[in-house]
Amino acid sequence: MRVALLAESFLPHMNGVTGSVLHVLRHLAEAGHETLVIAPKSGDVTADLHGARTELLRSVPLPSYPEVRVVFARAARLGALLRDFDPDVVHLASPFVLGWQGLAAADALKIPSVAVYQTDVVAYSQKYGLPHATALVAGHVSRLHRRATLTLAPSSASTRQLEELGVDRIRRWGRGVDAVRFAPEHRDDAWRARIAPNGERIIGYVGRLAPEKQVDDLRTLADLPGTRLVIVGDGPSRPALEKAIPDAVFTGHLGGSQLASTLAGFDVFVHPGESETFGQTIQEALASGVPVVATGVGGPLDLVRSSVDGWLYRPGDLGDLRTRVADLVGDEAKRRAFARAARGSVEGRTWSALTGALIEHYHDAVALRRVDDSLLRRTSPRPAGTATSRTRGQWTRFVALGDSLTEGLCDASRMPSGQFRGWADRLAELLAGTTDQGPFRYANLAVRSRRVRHLIDEQIPAALELKPDLVSILIGANDLVGPAPVLPALVSEVESAVRALRRGGADVLLVTTFLPQRPAARIFARRFAAYNVHLRRIAAEQGAVLLDLEAVGEIGEAPMWADDLVHLSSAGHRLVAYRAAEALGVPDARALLGLDEALHADDAERPSGTWLTRDALPWLWRRVRGRTAGDGVVAKHTGYVELPTRGDRLRADAV
Known part of the structure; x- marks a missing residue:
């Protein structure tokens, strides 16, 4: 197949959306498919894109979060790029601004579209203190995903959220994990000795340091006896967090083998965010053999088996969070049992398997688009979409x-x-x-x-x-x-x-x-x-x-x-x-x-x-x-x- 991927975020800024796109590019190439990436341009891209063509468009940074770039591309410009590449399907990675214009261009060219829901922007608008914008954002998300030929949701929670917004044609598609890169054997005892010289148990977090991630909740763990808190990542909240949690170790952004060994060196991984559609870092921690304590809402519900490979605490209850973490750091036998179960839980979640499922979703979208076009010619509307009040072709x-x-x-x-x-x-x-x-x-x-x-x-x-x-x-x-x-x-x-x-x-x-x-x-x-x-x-x-x-x-x-x-x-x-x-x-x-x-x-x-x-x-x-x-x-x-x-x-x- 020929697949055009439109991504709201891309290299050199690394996040969950960018990471997913890179994995998909790799495995599509290995399966013999051709790819085009249309994304914001924010710097030099030196990574291996596995033969993908790229069209990186002029973008502007968000004032409060300059790492996030926004493209205001005309649909006509995107249409010209798509016509030139002639894709079988358009893959919209976490669509919002660029994705909406790309969807318009795909519609005009009658190309099937697959919208991958990865970012809960409705919750983000609330976290960033924009309550009046929440209804507008929710309406935009609803219209975008209803217009797409097919929507892929990463978790049961995000599926329910989309259904409540009136979105139809939803399929489940999670995220793969590199179980070779993230594995218990990458644990680095020398690193642990430097971070916790007195044998403290290491409590870790990996992710963006931004309000929607609720990293500030980790303050409740800062004085937990016999522990050391390590925070991996970067973002606009880092200066305030360093002041609020002065005894924590802030590593900044890590990647590659350095991230893998750091993650494997944790004793407990904590994920406090309540706005996650999936939670890729949770999955990477599990693959690394690290028990997880996460909030009991959203994507973590499908990843963490409470009392088996981690704990789910009551959303917003920081006392419960502290209790759950203390339970694991204080019980060596339980922690080891949870760690074994954590590693076993990721079997079958490889990116190769997930990309195979994605290709099936692409074929599904191609078939659905043919149905939609056929219904339009026969004057029948797409189910759950907008329709005219009479049979088309009967106007007088x-x-x-x-x-x-x-x-x-x-x-x-x-x-x-x-x-x-x-x-x-x-x-x-x-x-x-x-x-x-x-x-x-x-x-x-x-x-x-x-x-x-x-x-x-x-x-x-x-x-x-x-x-x-x-x-x-x-x-x-x-x-x-x-x-x-x-x-x-x-x-x-x-x-x-x-x-x-x-x-x-x-x-x-x-x-x-x-x-x-x-x-x-x-x-x-x-x-x-x-x-x-x-x-x-x-x-x-x-x-x-x-x-x-x-x-x-x-x-x-x-x-x-x-x-x-x-x-x-x-x-x-x-x-x-x-x-x-x-x-x-x-x-x-x-x-x-x-x-x-x-x-x-x-x-x-x-x-x-x-x-x-x-x-x-x-x-x-x-x-x-x-x-x-x-x-x-x-x-x-x-x-x-x-x-x-x-x-x-x-x-x-x-x-």
Whole structure:
């Protein structure tokens, strides 16, 4: 298989997500699979990536945690990378920001996606003192994993959490452990003598030093008689922890054989975090023959067998934590018995075995994606997903709303002088041509230069009067290229428009905004991307059909844009029309696009004059005068026009 892995975190920053990706790359390569890694760039990568191609994208650090990098990549950019690699499946490692855009790109290309749930970001938002953001984060996690073809959860606790968020198609997939690297025989007695010269029992922790890990809870063990506390790892909490637990040994980050020998040198491993979806360091401690004391919530529930290879203490009860640790450090026979059981518990959890299971999940996702696409063509929704209110393909009253793009400016192919066709007109003909019902009625209320406020004040009321069963909305670009747009206000108005149409019984085709691939357009890219994130959320929450054009890389290419550099060419309008038809379930829409391109090349005359005199100066003059190109312009179809249907043609042929 060809597997594209999108990771929210990557080298040189080492954590659970990065470690899992590296193990998967190794074992996929050994099994003969090809891989591509798309991840944040934060430094030089010198590790062996086992033949994987890499696309490391520009990223920015989180202000409070600079080791964590965030990529704000456009879905179109990711779509181009995926098209070039042509993967069989997209693997999303702990998806959140980059993963969401990658998911949009995979959807646009109809590539199955497997989202691996590794980080409980909902709990993290609470730990970092962001309670007001918790609901937003939970909603984002829910939408992301419901949109993925398949979700892999590492533990029973994380499976329940995802189910409570409304996520379907969940499979269990844990983490492998390197039982050769992590083993009791790596115990280093010389190291132990240096750390505990008086024969103290060593209590150890390995992991990030950050608030969500609750390492501060280890203070309750600092004065436990006959013990020495060792804390392995680094992170933003380290300075405060060193002050709070001055007698502890802080080693900083360890890796390779040094980490293995240190872990094997512990007498008891303690894991206090309550937000773990799995707990890889717990598994590595068990493989090292070290009993574990962990909080009795989340991932540890599936790893630690209480009273067999460790103890699970009551979450938040630090007295119970201290008692459980004291029980093991004070009872040599029990500790040795627990250690033997710990080593035995990891048998069969090798990365080789886990990667074999992962490949089976990939094949499952490929099959499920075929089912989803088939259901879409047959007008049936994916179970537990959003769906339109009627059978797709049975619309008879279509209304298009928006600005110049939907009006059809610059699509003069085979049109009388001064008239334009446009993607919405083309879509209406496609929909009419695939229905046996009739008559098929179509109205286009879009007018050039219109903004979101015009959608609310003018177009929505007019559309509701027409009682449509399908409405398209492509709006917002004119707002976004203006000075200092208020994004929350724009989003709120678009959401209210979609909600009003849905309440009126109409299905809604909601279209994301997009930009040409030109240097001048980059200054608006972040605005457009942020706006589109909200459009995707609105579509998911309101049950609208999403046409995610931002994720279609072709739409930005020069041939898709007219000579004015602002509007779509006829080729661009054709692309949008057929992509919209595909989103609405018109059979073989993409093949029809290729046929249309081959048989109906543009024959419109190129406009005279230069871009400066023909387009730029008139636009600037209108702006200075406070006017727009749409002033005085009336929508091309303020009422319904009837288009011939497939049923009309069949009846005519029968006569």
